[in-house]
Amino acid sequence: MYLNGEKKTVEDVLSVFAPLFEPFVPLVQGSPKHDGSQPGPGIRGPEHISLKIDRDGFSRDVHTHMDSSYRLKIGEHEIEISAGGHSGMIYAFSSLLQLCASEGGNGAGLPAMEISDSPVFSxxxxxxxxxxxxFNVSTVKKLLDLMVVLKMNVFHWHLSDDQGWRVESFTFPELNTISSRREKTASKSRPVGGYYTHDEIREVVRYAGMRGIEIIPEFxxxxxxxxxxxxxxxxxxxxxxxxxxxxxxxxxxxxxxxxxxxxxxxxxxxxxxxxxxxxxxxxxxxxxxxxxxxxxxxxxxxxxxxxxxxxxxxxxxxxxxxxxxxxxxxxxxxxxxxxxxxxxxxxxxxxxxxxxxxxxxxxxxxxxxxxxxxxxxxxxxxxxxxxxxxxxxxxxxxxxxxxxxxxxxxxxxxxxxxxxxxxxxxxxxxxxxxxxxxxxxxxxxxxxxxxxxxxxxxxxxxxxxxxxxxxxxxxxxxxxxxxxxGGIRAFFQLFRFFVPISWSRFLGTLKELKREGRR
Ligand SMILES: [Zn+2]
Structure with missing residues (x-):
């Protein structure tokens, strides 16, 4: 296996990218049988894969300066991936994963193809x-994994609002003892509390960074x-x-x-x-x-x-x-x-x-x-x-x-x-x-x-x-x-959502929807 033209062991390359795709491994292992017996034979494809980071060969995203572009070529004997950088490489793997998951699973082969891909929006x-x-760290990480599949690159983390402050503070510990918990939620006596420790935040930031995802914290x-x-x-x-x-x-x-x-x-x-x-x-x-x-x-x-x-x-x-x-x-x-x-x-x-x-x-x-x-x-x-x-x-x-x-x-x-x-x-x-x-x-x-x-x-x-x-x-x-x-089903969903909040919001939303529909 080659990375940047240098011969690398499969282990070298996998140690960088494999952890990112660990949650998705079941997808390329073949579909589980309905009777619960062993999965099918999985995807059949070329035996070799070559990876190349080519910083000059791809332009960077205009606004975020990330390197999302990549090329993926599936031939008879080899899969070739080249990308402008880390993010592009992840997106190439993500595309390959989706191909494997949709084409494979039952011993079928990967189709020969060549794609050149880059995003419209940075x-x-x-x-x-x-x-x-x-939401705890594991829920946030699971969401970041989904973003990898969908080639999304910004996680906006809304960490503070009227109903709770969610970041550990040593300067103002009252933000955690008082501001991070409340006794009730929308007229029910259901307490909600919690905040992220500095270590947890660093862990999420690291996890996102490995996946080419920028975190924008909001205060x-x-x-x-x-x-x-x-x-x-x-x-x-x-x-x-x-x-x-x-x-x-x-x-x-x-x-x-x-x-x-x-x-x-x-x-x-x-x-x-x-x-x-x-x-x-x-x-x-x-x-x-x-x-x-x-x-x-x-x-x-x-x-x-x-x-x-x-x-x-x-x-x-x-x-x-x-x-x-x-x-x-x-x-x-x-x-x-x-x-x-x-x-x-x-x-x-x-x-x-x-x-x-x-x-x-x-x-x-x-x-x-x-x-x-x-x-x-x-x-x-x-x-x-x-x-x-x-x-x-x-x-x-x-x-x-x-x-x-x-x-x-x-x-x-x-x-x-x-x-x-x-x-x-x-x-x-x-x-x-x-x-x-x-x-x-x-x-x-x-x-x-x-x-x-x-x-x-x-x-x-x-x-x-x-x-x-x-x-x-x-x-x-x-x-x-x-x-x-549409129609009555949509009306019923709106009714069920807004009426417990307030009648006036229900009626107001119907009115606004009507106006919005005319624009
Ligand atoms: Zn004032």
Missing amino acids: HRGLMLDVSRHF DMPGHVSAILAAFPQLSCRGVHGPVPGDFGIFEDVACAGKDEVYGFFSTLLDEILPLFPGPRVHLGGDEVPKSRWKECPRCQEKIRSEALKDEEDLQAFFMNSMIRVLNRHGKTCVAWNEAFYSPAMEDSAIMQFWREDGGAQLSNTALHGDRKVILSDFWHYYLDYPHGMTPFNKTWSYIPRIPNMKPEDAERIIGIEAPLWTEYVPNEERLYAMILPRIFALAETAWGRKSPEKFKNVLRRLERLELMLARIGYSGTPVRKASP
Whole structure:
């Protein structure tokens, strides 16, 4: 076996790449028989495999500078893989694995073929909210394994929100003793608690890195900080706060942007935890920040006057920009949700994650200046926490990523797409995969790029095979045939999902869906 033209033992090469594919070994060992007897003979293919990393032979991804491109050639006697780097090599193996799993298993041979492959988008992301419900390291790793199969490369780890702070802190231990646990969940007395130790975070970062996956940690601020305020009420405008909430929604109490203490707290906290994350980007949230407390707060108003700011939106940009300077000190670039960009004062270097158009034209006018980059996570297509009755698979599949009212010349600002999974109503792994699968297939294929137009019924047939393959190694979600409900089935799913939350949200969603459908 050759790697970079150097003769290597099979063991050498396998020691690098085999551990990455260990969870998938059952797929190439042949299908288990229905009667439970020994698996079939497995895949038959060429006896030799040659691997070549060719850094000059492939161009790097424009925005992430990752090396995702590869060539895979299956001949009669040899499989040849060449790639621009580690990531490309992983994706080549991933393609080979899928070929083996679909063609093999019963002693069939691999078909002769040659593919040259590279992604359309540099950023192919999945977000997991571990605040509303906590997921342990093994669940996170299993999700990262799935991302390898789907050639996705960004794991956005939403580590803090109103309902829980999820990172060990030695500087502020109250974040773990108080902010990481709550007594109830959505009116039920079901406590939820947990946080990742520094060692666990390092382990996840290492595991992701080996799989060519960048981790973007998110520390949401200055809103969605109720869990932090439960331990440090002095950081709010009014200086008082209740326990970590178990209800969901948007809370009026946010971090006070007028107190120096608040700036000190968050920069000290970031200084402690940023070194755990070697990736180039950090998410600072910035979404859903009600301004009511700031409007009444003498300190916030004083800050607006003393810094000659226009209004509370400007104050938010002032706060975000202070935190961006902390990130910059650590060599990091900021990502934030689109509400952080209502003020034109927001730093040009910050990447906007667009999820929802609230301010109409205001957003595109103020946010898209300079060379601002954008990640698209459209609410109506990529939010995986809503039932298939609201966001059916076929809708996610046929969606072409765009910002509403975006000018054609702005298209190149889009560096990629990402599907968020918020977990208010996702308490366990079973539910997690029921929401992610199969819609994540649609996002992954849009992100990598579809090579040729395909009839939807052929898509379903192809994805059903992928579904079967994943089920064999423990990934079971919503069946792709049932993931595009319409009519009364969709209505019933919406009813079952929203009515226990609130009647008005149910009716409001129906109305919004109707309006959205007309666009
Ligand atoms: Zn204030």
